[in-house]
Amino acid sequence: MNIGEIARRAGVSRSTVSYALSGKRSISPATRARIQAVIDELDYQPSAAARALSSGQTQTLGLVFPPAGSHYTDMQLDFIGSLVEAAAGFGYDVLLAAAVGDGRQGLRRLVAERRVDGAVLMEIRLDDARVDYLAAAGFPFVTIGRVGEPEHTRWVDLDYTALVRSCVSHLAQLGHRRVALVNRSERLFRAGYESAHRSLTGFERACAEYGVVGTTHLCGDDAAAGEDVIGRILVADPATTALVTVNEAALGGLYRGLAAHGRRIPQDFSVTGIAAGRWAAAVTPQLTAADVPAVEMGRVAVELLLELLATPDAPPRHVLLTPPVSLRASAGPAPASDD
Amino acid sequence: MNIGEIARRAGVSRSTVSYALSGKRSISPATRARIQAVIDELDYQPSAAARALSSGQTQTLGLVFPPAGSHYTDMQLDFIGSLVEAAAGFGYDVLLAAAVGDGRQGLRRLVAERRVDGAVLMEIRLDDARVDYLAAAGFPFVTIGRVGEPEHTRWVDLDYTALVRSCVSHLAQLGHRRVALVNRSERLFRAGYESAHRSLTGFERACAEYGVVGTTHLCGDDAAAGEDVIGRILVADPATTALVTVNEAALGGLYRGLAAHGRRIPQDFSVTGIAAGRWAAAVTPQLTAADVPAVEMGRVAVELLLELLATPDAPPRHVLLTPPVSLRASAGPAPASDD
DNA sequence: CTCGCCGGTCGAACCGGTTCGATGAACGTA
DNA sequence: TACGTTCATCGAACCGGTTCGACCGGCGAG
Known part of the structure; x- marks a missing residue:
């Protein structure tokens, strides 16, 4: 079923069918109707490949x-x-x-x-x-x-820089003075992922700005890594009372790690970050976070x-x-x- | 940059280039090498549209x-x-x-x-x-x-039927006698989603087989719906001590709902189901579940x-x-x- | 030496659209 | 009435590949 067949049945030339379809030249109402009738009857659809070849556009x-x-x-x-x-x-x-x-x-x-x-x-x-x-x-x-x-x-x-800054700002207002950043994995950071780098920059700047002591931690993209990083955070600075995470895949692990270390959220330890709304709502207590749109x-x-x-x-x-x-x-x- | 240009520069016909590329006819090593050299030099790639049009295959x-x-x-x-x-x-x-x-x-x-x-x-x-x-x-x-x-x-x-049956079997072995099924959303069930229907079938059969009293519950695909369904489960049968979920998006909500109703997992209430490994590992305690491969x-x-x-x-x-x-x-x- | 076969190559047709220039009919105007 | 426009349509070229049949030269067999 091609444009030639349509043209034949409608008693017009191939180009006329093409123009009727594209509207790039005027076609008389009568002809247009006849062509459309044939198209409807045969359920014709133009070939994407042929169209792409001749028009140069693939849609x-x-x-x-x-x-x-x-x-x-x-x-x-x-x-x-x-x-x-x-x-x-x-x-x-x-x-x-x-x-x-x-x-x-x-x-x-x-x-x-x-x-x-x-x-x-x-x-x-x-x-x-x-x-x-x-x-x-x-x-x-x-x-x-x-x-x-x-x-x-x-x-x-x-704007990861600004979002991380907002999180730090929020924590600082709540009185937190020792905060950790849970970043993406070492592999991604090394590869130069912009979100990981800009988050780090934003965090360091915000800590300076708000007079907060910050530690930063790379963290693999799964729950086990999240659980693990909590230990590292509390070793790096046992007085840490809050964290900002840009690693949504590790979130469940962070919660588990905190529980394992006897930290209740939010009474003993606050968690904020950037995450898809679905993950933020899935954890208990629900995550105070910038929801990724x-x-x-x-x-x-x-x-x-x-x-x-x-x-x-x-x-x-x-x-x-x-x-x-x-x-x-x-x-x-x-x-x-x-x- | 098309096949004609390659042919011209290599001093052969277009069809020869095509055959050299596809290998559908034998080409002398010398000619093949000459063509390949031109192709490499010009970084030529055949047009997908043209190829699709003439060969009838889009890859x-x-x-x-x-x-x-x-x-x-x-x-x-x-x-x-x-x-x-x-x-x-x-x-x-x-x-x-x-x-x-x-x-x-x-x-x-x-x-x-x-x-x-x-x-x-x-x-x-x-x-x-x-x-x-x-x-x-x-x-x-x-x-x-x-x-x-x-x-x-x-x-x-x-095999949702078998997997749900495995979960029920596991729970029955652990001594549970009153079990709930958390199914997919009403919308999906009504639309006839096979996983929702086969899960239900499997659950009902397994309950009969293992002498377990089961209640079944549709549940929206998010945490809020999961939290909500726990209340409905405990109304339907307050003596329920376990659930099977095939709704991974509601999982976090189920955990929260159970906590809200004072049920500790797994001491007071057991949770099993079918879920992607990532979600199973994200919740605390980690979910005993059939991991979707x-x-x-x-x-x-x-x-x-x-x-x-x-x-x-x-x-x-x-x-x-x-x-x-x-x-x-x-x-x-x-x-x-x-x- | 001649014939037939085969490997290697070419030319042309084809896939199914789009688009440009040409053509013819209808119409308004001088 | 003759002419210039405009509208509707047609034919042909083109996009860039694939594939079929034909052709040519060299080689082995008879």
Whole structure:
């Protein structure tokens, strides 16, 4: 079932069918109706491949999927879900590329084989080979997260620095003077993940600003690592009374570790952080945290990308989000000091 | 940069380049080397659209993404991740289709526009319009989960009936006599989600088999609903001493609800179920549960689908998985009865 | 020496759309 | 009445691959 068959049955030429479908030239109402009738009868849909070949547009966006072996978080799932939905709203599909190695392999498939019109990158590093590759190739892309020098790219990101600062500020107001940061894993930090680095920066600055003594800790992305890091925190500074976590996958472990060390939340120890709302609500007591607006971020990413496709020469636009800290139950006044 | 340019620079015809690339006819080593040199120099990659158009194969698999508005679970994320990776291993990409309405809309894009060579469906209902549509269209597909009459389709699924039975069996051995089932949401149950229905069946049968009094409860897919359902369970049968949950998103809420009602886990109340390992490990005490082998399921789905693409006439193959119940800390002997 | 076969290569058709330039009919205007 | 427009439509070229049949030269067998 192709456009030629439709044309034949409607008694017109192939180009007329094409114009009737695209609306790029005027077609008489009578002809248009006849063509539409044939299309409806045969349930015709134009071939995506043929259309892509001749028009040069695939109506598909690429998403470079987080590297293999990393522990997926809910945040990522929400990104994907909202990307797919937002893209569908504009008539685009989303193609997933497995990121192997530094992620350029998967990109090659997307870009060099021209499978997609534009790409969305996530899990961004401060110095990201994929971003450099796409920028050099002149291929349209946006990032969820931003590189170290983000002025010339388009992105949507959380302001980790400010969010961690808000958490520290909140804890300081509650009287806490010794606070720990639970960061992402050593592997991700070493790889230069921007969220891990910006969180660290924000934490150190905020501690200085609020006169708080801070210790920082890398932590694997699972419950066992979270449980483990509590011990390390209390060794590093036994007087620690609060923590800020940007590691949502470790959250359950943090709670368990605190309980194991006899710290009740929030009476003995306060917990705050940045997390998907689902995780924040799953733990008891519920987590006082900045909720990651993952759905909004996915939607914005698609909008930025389509904007870029429509007007390639427009200056880069960025969206930096700073969701408020939702006050739940895991942070309270600092316990009376023993000093 | 197209195949004609490569041919010109290598001093051969376009078809020779094509055959050198595909290996479908023999090419002299000298010619092959010359062509390869040009390809390497220009970093040439054939256009996916052109290839798809002429060969009729897209090297892409479609995945119908869970309907909008549903709460995504970790299980789904793991499916997607493993699908993408497994597909990449075979040289395939994965295209996501947003499921709107009953999901046929998104499928139309995939199938009628011939964007993919085959499709993977998840979130299967006992009576699933998408499955009927694909079967009627003769389009290659596999399902993660299975319909009510699954003999003629290809699928990989968890044996919910058996897994729930294992949980009940385990609880019965521990002396529990009054057990609750926490099922998925009313919306999903009404829609005919197979996991919700088979879990219910398995639970009722197992209760009869082990002489256990069971109550069953639908429960929304979030922590608040989980907290809420505990009250309903204790109203329905105040003597309940254990539950089986197939609702991983509600898990944190179940724990909180039990604590709110003064039930300690596992001393006063035992919890078992089916969940992604990550959630099972995140709660305290860790959940005694059958861990969903999501990664394996995704991989198997891809294998089944590629098998189907390679040999369309082979009889349907199924894989029914029954992972063991991991004994963790949330289930213990039934408390002494008050009777 | 000649014939037949086979490995290697070429040219052309084809996949199913899009798009440009041309064409013809209808219509308003000078 | 002749001419310039505008509208609707057509034909052909093109996008960039794959694949089939044909062709050519060299080699082994008869």
